[in-house]
Amino acid sequence: MEQIKLKGVAASGLAKAIELLPKETLSSIDAINRLNHSYAIYIAPYNLRATQRKFVKRRFHIAIMLLISMFVQAQDFKNISNPDEAIQQASILAAKSNNSQLLNSQNFTDENLFAVRFIPVGMSPSEYNKLDSEKQNKYLTVVYKTFDNTFSFNYITGTYDVVFDVWKNYVSNTATKDNNDKQYIDKEKRIVYLLSEDNDERWKITRQLL
Known part of the structure; x- marks a missing residue:
């Protein structure tokens, strides 16, 4: 197979790219880590808060029904007017x-x-x-x-x-x-x-x- 030899600008550009590859790879990894960190700080808590809100809302509804039930039980046989x-x-x-x-x-x-x-x-x-x-x-x-x-x-x-x-x-x-x-x-x-x-x-x- 014929080998391709790069000269001049092409060769220096490739060499520069190879030299920067580890650094850019580390930068990419760092970016991913920052993204994960952002998810942990913002998105995950948001999802957790959304789940918690649903749970609290459900518990609130249950509490309201229990209060209504207690109210009815306390009031069910009281005299009424119409x-x-x-x-x-x-x-x-x-x-x-x-x-x-x-x-x-x-x-x-x-x-x-x-x-x-x-x-x-x-x-x-x-x-x-x-x-x-x-x-x-x-x-x-x-x-x-x-x-x-x-x-x-x-x-x-x-x-x-x-x-x-x-x-x-x-x-x-x-x-x-x-x-x-x-x-x-x-x-x-x-x-x-x-x-x-x-x-x-x-x-x-x-x-x-x-």
Whole structure:
């Protein structure tokens, strides 16, 4: 193979390039190190902060939901002043059952009672109306006593699973389905709550003053 010989400017330029190669290589390595350093200082912390922000945001949402839950648990059976609030309160109780949807509300003036009824998700009002009263009564119903535009929680009825969820979440949070904890006394508020079997398919939580 014929050898190419460089002379003059070309030869000196190549020699200069070879001489500068180690220095430029070190400069390139240094640049990469500075880039990594910049990433460590700026980009990585930014990504970390973004992850931390997402985590904090998620924890904040959880905390808010817990606070709301605590607030509801503390306020759930307090007297309220209008039918809309009664329906809202009853809906919060029913929300513990993922299979419940609002059907209607009804005012029984002669008995001073206001009832809020729920049916299983997927059931239409017409399907509900075709059922006999015994089957209708097994679905979740929240009943209030009414007096001088005040609505006071009286009792709730429904299947055992649904009623027990309300009992555990809003009355006795230490209750289990295996124990016989069917009574809870709030001495401070002088109120007693009773969990009892109404019939074969329906259970009931009753609120009474001591």
